[in-house]
Amino acid sequence: MTSVETIRKVRHAYHRQGRKIHEIARSFRMSRNTVRKILRSEEVEFRYQREVVHRPKLGPFTEALERRLEEDKVLPRKKRRTAQGLYRELVEEGYEGAYDSVRRYVRNWKESERYLSTKAYIPLSFEPGEAFQFDWSQEDVELGGVPQRVRVAQFTLCYSRMSFSVAFPRESQEMILEAHNLAFEFFGGSCARGIYDNMKTTVLKILRGKDREINLRFEKMCSHHLFEPVFCTPAAGWEKGRVERRILTARQRLFTPRLKFPDLAELNAHLVHASIADAKAREHPELPEKTVWEAFETEQAYLCGPFKPYEACTETEVSSSKTCLVRYDNNHYSVDATAAGRCVQLRAYAGRIVVLSRDKIVADHVRRFGRGHVVFDPWHYLSVLERKPGALRNGKPFKDWELPGALQEMRQRLEASRKDWDRQFVDILAAVPGHGLEAVERACAEALSLGACNATVVLNILHRALDEEEPKPELELDARYRLGHVPVADCRRYDALRGGADVTR
Structure with a gap:
C-alpha cells in the first residue's frame, strides 16, 4: 500500500x-x-477496504450466531453471552474455525447495531408557564435510624428549570395527588400543561397516538388546578428529558451522601430548602445572565393560581367488623362503635385515614404503612365500655392508654383502693362527651386535692361547675305588670286570720 x-x-x-x-x-x-x-x-491517502469477506469456516454458522446475538440484545447486560461463550456453543454444533473469527464477527455486529440504534434529538424550547414535567424516583435514605428506600415526586418547570421534590413511602394515587398540591403551593400556581409517563395511577388505558383513558380522580385534580395532562409515548423518556435530568442531578446533589432524618416531614423540609439553595446558586443553562431562581421569579407571573388544595385521597367502601375495626392496605383501624357492623366509606390520604358513616366522620387516624398494624382509638369504644365496664381491665384498645395526668392518676388510685374501680372510672369517662375532656380532668384534679377518689365526687364537682357557669336569665317586665306599692311583711295579718283580731290595713 x-x-x-x-x-x-x-x-x-x-x-x-x-x-x-x-x-x-x-x-x-x-x-x-x-x-x-x-x-x-487527487487523494492524499489510499486505504484498502475488502468488499467481500470470505469466511470459509464461519460462513455456515453466521445465521446461528446472529440468532444468538439477537436473543442476547433484549437481555440485561449481565445476562448476555460473551464472544467466548458463543464460540463454545458453535464448537458444540460442529464449528472448526478459530475463536478470533468469531470474536471479530461479534465485534463488527455490535458496532453495526450501535450505529443503527444511535438516535438524534431535537432541542425543545418552552415559554414561561407553558409546561411542567413530572416523574418518580427512588432514593435511599435513613429515617429514624432505619435505612429505607423512599419514592420522591419530582417536578420541574420547563422554562425556568425550577424543581420541587417531596418524598413519600410509595407511589399510590393519593400520594401523587398530594404531591401536586404541595408542588403548586410551592410554585405559586400551575402551568398550562403537565407532561407525564404512562403511570398506572394516572392512565387506565393507552389508546391510539396521544389519546389516553385517564383515571377519573386524576382528571378531576387536573381540572381543579386548571392544567392539561400530556402523556409521553411509551418507552420514550426523552420527551420529558428535563425532569429525567433533574432526577440524576438531585441524586448527586441532594441525596449523596445518604440523608439521615427522624421522619419524612423533616426530610421533605430539608429537600425544599436544598432545592431553593441549589436554584439560587445554579446558572440557567439557556439564560446565562440569570440563575434558575431569577428565571423562576420571572415565570411565577405566568402561573395560574394558586387554588385551594385538592381533596387528595382515594375512596373505597369497606365493612366494619363487630370489633369496630376496618381493614385497609393490610392494616386495621378502629371506628366509633355506632358504625360497628356497617358498610362505611374510607378515605385514604397520604398521611391520614378517615372513615365516614352516613356522612359523619367516625374515625380519623394517622396512616400506618407496612403490614399487620392495628390502630386503636379507645374513645371509639366508650359506649360499649359503659355497658361492659369489665372490659377496661383486659380490653386491647385500652392497653397503654395515654390519658391526661389527673385522669391517669385517678385511675391508678381507684385501681389500688377499690374493687369496683373499673365501674367507677367508666362513669368518669362517660362524662367526657357531655362536659369535655378538660373539664373532666379539672374535676379529677380537684377531687384528688380533696383526697376523694370517688366517681360520685367527680361527677358532683362537674355538675356544680356547670350550675355555676349557667347565667341567670334577666327578665324585663312591662310597666303594666309592675307593683305600685311594695308589700311590707306584717305577721299581724296572719294572726288576724287565725284569731279574728282587728288588723289595721
Whole structure:
C-alpha cells in the first residue's frame, strides 16, 4: 500500500517540478498506472477496504450466531453471552474455525447495531408557564435510624428549570395527588400543561397516538388546578428529558451522601430548602445572565393560581367488623362503635385515614404503612365500655392508654383502693362527651386535692361547675305588670286570720 509520504512526493514531483510520469515511476520504483492513479484521484491517502469477506469456516454458522446475538440484545447486560461463550456453543454444533473469527464477527455486529440504534434529538424550547414535567424516583435514605428506600415526586418547570421534590413511602394515587398540591403551593400556581409517563395511577388505558383513558380522580385534580395532562409515548423518556435530568442531578446533589432524618416531614423540609439553595446558586443553562431562581421569579407571573388544595385521597367502601375495626392496605383501624357492623366509606390520604358513616366522620387516624398494624382509638369504644365496664381491665384498645395526668392518676388510685374501680372510672369517662375532656380532668384534679377518689365526687364537682357557669336569665317586665306599692311583711295579718283580731290595713 502506498504511504501518505510517497503520495505527497509523487504529487509534488508532478505538479511542482513538472516531471514526466515515466520519470516519476522510475524514480519511486512504481508502475506508471499507480502514478496515474495518484494524480487522477487527487487523494492524499489510499486505504484498502475488502468488499467481500470470505469466511470459509464461519460462513455456515453466521445465521446461528446472529440468532444468538439477537436473543442476547433484549437481555440485561449481565445476562448476555460473551464472544467466548458463543464460540463454545458453535464448537458444540460442529464449528472448526478459530475463536478470533468469531470474536471479530461479534465485534463488527455490535458496532453495526450501535450505529443503527444511535438516535438524534431535537432541542425543545418552552415559554414561561407553558409546561411542567413530572416523574418518580427512588432514593435511599435513613429515617429514624432505619435505612429505607423512599419514592420522591419530582417536578420541574420547563422554562425556568425550577424543581420541587417531596418524598413519600410509595407511589399510590393519593400520594401523587398530594404531591401536586404541595408542588403548586410551592410554585405559586400551575402551568398550562403537565407532561407525564404512562403511570398506572394516572392512565387506565393507552389508546391510539396521544389519546389516553385517564383515571377519573386524576382528571378531576387536573381540572381543579386548571392544567392539561400530556402523556409521553411509551418507552420514550426523552420527551420529558428535563425532569429525567433533574432526577440524576438531585441524586448527586441532594441525596449523596445518604440523608439521615427522624421522619419524612423533616426530610421533605430539608429537600425544599436544598432545592431553593441549589436554584439560587445554579446558572440557567439557556439564560446565562440569570440563575434558575431569577428565571423562576420571572415565570411565577405566568402561573395560574394558586387554588385551594385538592381533596387528595382515594375512596373505597369497606365493612366494619363487630370489633369496630376496618381493614385497609393490610392494616386495621378502629371506628366509633355506632358504625360497628356497617358498610362505611374510607378515605385514604397520604398521611391520614378517615372513615365516614352516613356522612359523619367516625374515625380519623394517622396512616400506618407496612403490614399487620392495628390502630386503636379507645374513645371509639366508650359506649360499649359503659355497658361492659369489665372490659377496661383486659380490653386491647385500652392497653397503654395515654390519658391526661389527673385522669391517669385517678385511675391508678381507684385501681389500688377499690374493687369496683373499673365501674367507677367508666362513669368518669362517660362524662367526657357531655362536659369535655378538660373539664373532666379539672374535676379529677380537684377531687384528688380533696383526697376523694370517688366517681360520685367527680361527677358532683362537674355538675356544680356547670350550675355555676349557667347565667341567670334577666327578665324585663312591662310597666303594666309592675307593683305600685311594695308589700311590707306584717305577721299581724296572719294572726288576724287565725284569731279574728282587728288588723289595721
